[in-house]
Amino acid sequence: MDILLFGIAREIIGDQKLRLPGDHGIDTVMGLKTWLLNNYPQMGNLNSLAIAVDQEYAQDDLKIHEGQEIALIPPVSGG
Amino acid sequence: MDHGKIDRSGFSAAEQQRYDRHFLLPGFGEGAQRKLKNGCVLVIGAGGLGSPLLLYLAAAGVGQIGIVDFDEVDASNLHRQVIFDEAQIGESKVEAAKARLQGINPLINIVSYSQRLTSANAMEIITGYDVVADGSDNFATRYLVNDACVLAGKPNVYGSIFQFEGQVSVFNHRDEKGRYGPNYRDLFPSPPPSGLVPNCAETGVLGVLPGIIGSMQALEVIKILAGIGEVMSGRLWLFDALAFESRTIKIGKRADNPLNGEHPTIHRLIDYEAFCGVGQGSDIKGISVDEFQEMKRGEADFQLVDVREAQEYRRKNIGGFPIPLSRLEELHEQIAKDKKVIIHCESGARSATAIRTLAELYGYTNLYNLEGGIRAYLAAFPPVQS
Numbered sequence A: 001m002d003i004l005l006f007g008i009a010r011e012i013i014g015d016q017k018l019r020l021p022g023d024h025g026i027d028t029v030m031g032l033k034t035w036l037l038n039n040y041p042q043m044g045n046l047n048s049l050a051i052a053v054d055q056e057y058a059q060d061d062l063k064i065h066e067g068q069e070i071a072l073i074p075p076v077s078g079g
Numbered sequence B: 001m002d003h004g005k006i007d008r009s010g011f012s013a014a015e016q017q018r019y020d021r022h023f024l025l026p027g028f029g030e031g032a033q034r035k036l037k038n039g040c041v042l043v044i045g046a047g048g049l050g051s052p053l054l055l056y057l058a059a060a061g062v063g064q065i066g067i068v069d070f071d072e073v074d075a076s077n078l079h080r081q082v083i084f085d086e087a088q089i090g091e092s093k094v095e096a097a098k099a100r101l102q103g104i105n106p107l108i109n110i111v112s113y114s115q116r117l118t119s120a121n122a123m124e125i126i127t128g129y130d131v132v133a134d135g136s137d138n139f140a141t142r143y144l145v146n147d148a149c150v151l152a153g154k155p156n157v158y159g160s161i162f163q164f165e166g167q168v169s170v171f172n173h174r175d176e177k178g179r180y181g182p183n184y185r186d187l188f189p190s191p192p193p194s195g196l197v198p199n200c201a202e203t204g205v206l207g208v209l210p211g212i213i214g215s216m217q218a219l220e221v222i223k224i225l226a227g228i229g230e231v232m233s234g235r236l237w238l239f240d241a242l243a244f245e246s247r248t249i250k251i252g253k254r255a256d257n258p259l260n261g262e263h264p265t266i267h268r269l270i271d272y273e274a275f276c277g278v279g280q281g282s283d284i285k286g287i288s289v290d291e292f293q294e295m296k297r298g299e300a301d302f303q304l305v306d307v308r309e310a311q312e313y314r315r316k317n318i319g320g321f322p323i324p325l326s327r328l329e330e331l332h333e334q335i336a337k338d339k340k341v342i343i344h345c346e347s348g349a350r351s352a353t354a355i356r357t358l359a360e361l362y363g364y365t366n367l368y369n370l371e372g373g374i375r376a377y378l379a380a381f382p383p384v385q386s
Helices: A008-013 A029-039 B013-018 B020-024 B029-037 B050-060 B093-104 B122-127 B139-152 B208-226 B289-297 B310-315 B325-334 B349-362 B373-380
Strands: A002-005 A017-019 A050-053 A070-073 B040-044 B064-068 B109-113 B131-134 B156-162 B165-171 B235-240 B245-250 B285-287 B302-306 B340-344 B367-370
Touching: A002 A008, A029 A050, A050 B245, A070 B235, A070 B245, B013 B020, B020 B029, B029 B208, B040 B050, B050 B064, B050 B093, B050 B208, B064 B093, B093 B109, B122 B139, B131 B139, B131 B208, B139 B156, B139 B165, B156 B208, B165 B208, B208 B235, B285 B289, B289 B340, B289 B373, B325 B349, B340 B349, B340 B373, B349 B367, B367 B373
Parallel strands: A002 A070, B040 B064, B040 B131, B064 B109, B131 B156, B285 B367, B302 B340, B340 B367
Antiparallel strands: A002 A017, A050 A070, B156 B165, B165 B235, B235 B245
């Protein structure tokens, strides 16, 4: 499963895309957020990360699967 | 071209000349131009986003433009803040911007607010405007602008940038059926930990990027005022300048939005610096609600202390030992010194005060401030409904 990265997530993970390991076992948006925070604690907190699945903002309980476009959109504040 | 049906009444000769290309534009014309002329827009921040916003709104003939900024023009602003001149370095930004805008279009009214937007003044300033455009540069102000717009029922034309990326949306937009669209808290319920996401001053920004994003905001302001097109409500536009790619993400409303969800808890503006953990960095140790949740699940022994007042505690609590801030000195001996102590209040401000007091008066070194307080905790971990 590939995750498109934006904003500070690119800096933290060091790439524009994150490929999850094959045995990740993630099947919901909440599962993905938890995995991200466990692996990259500097990402902040669950409620400050927006996840979009197939170009739609995804609630935590949404099921996700291989083949969807999943994007991690952290907040940005610059002006 | 046949100008027979055109009604230019109410426009001076100077206005008719100036706005001629808007008058000619099919689907725009005098009607839309009149709406711009009667429109009032408040631009928060005369910076990278504020520059194109202000320049295009003034040129387009928006009747009244308010500008809020407390800062002065600095040489390091000039690579992106194209509203300012070299000669204006050191001047008040709002006054420098006002002078430039009146030079571009003397037929409109510019109101300057040379002050920081705060919880104390935001409602009063915003109430007088039809549309708010957020070009601020920090999370505390972004939540403040969002909440004030929702409480005042104003659309919030949002733009934000980071290095080579930008975001645009229109929050709290009222559609023709009177329904309000999503707002910033539907997208980002809580701010990132203080200091995690650097601003332009810390991380740099490609100068042309705010020019693009701020121009998009100007476009949406004009569409809202003129009543044309599809407003960017319920959608977030992401722009990646390096890849020259953009994405439009559909966004919806959250049932747990504390402003206008099913059970609203915010009815007036709060302390946004405390909410965003600003000023808690240097001398006070913080713990995020997620770290705290992790701790609760773990083995380590700790004490949780709630410094809100008794009536707040009765209304809701998360099992903390109640030591109201007003009785802190009287009751401080009940706070442990031999293990981690997590101190919380409603949003993180009073607990910060309590930690400072306890450290100074009694030498505590084992205190951690729960960032965002009980409000952030319950938003992240709502109680399970039985």
